[in-house]
Amino acid sequence: MNETWQNINLHASHPSSASSLPIEQQWLVQTVKLQEECGEVAEAVIGALGENPRKGFSHTWDDVRAEVCDVIVTGMVMLARMGGDPAWFFDEHLRTVTNRAALKGDRTS
Template sequence: MEEPVEDRTWDQVGQIRKWLDTEAEDVGQARVRLMRVLKIGEELGEVAEAVHGALGANPRKGHSHTWTDVEKELVDTIVTAMVALDTIAPDARHAFQDRLDALVERVVPVP
């Protein structure tokens, strides 16, 4: 039986985090946490660049990206944020789900 997608997703995020942990220089846990959170901003910049390219908003570069490129960059940003959360939260899966539940409860009307 195949495991649910949400479980597989967090397992894969954990694999990426563990790989990053083994590849990271010994700079201390505080700095690793900081760098992983800051990486989200770098990825967001790549989303912005792709949107500009998809819209042809930069006259110097023209239509340098597609909306598929934007999708890929958004996924990279989401995964980067998940890895950062997995780095700082003792139970990232539940921290994410608890916060998502609260956001849905706040914005989705109860029938």
């Protein structure tokens, strides 16, 4: 297991151990957290474009990048909390997406 997944598993082990909710409900809460992080990306993009009349240019593109990283980390933590081998599952899924994109001649998802 590489350092990234070791760190993700460390993050994944903390909050869920304190929750009294059944495991499936913990996953639902994590889904809401993931959505919250996506909203922060949108807020940062609006700020980077200066499209909020009240705030103007409130964010930079580096802020957007950081928020995207938060989405990725939150998704990886969710995957780790769902059990199994998250690194293997992610790698297999990435392979599937990559193969599908190659067949279409598309490199974006």
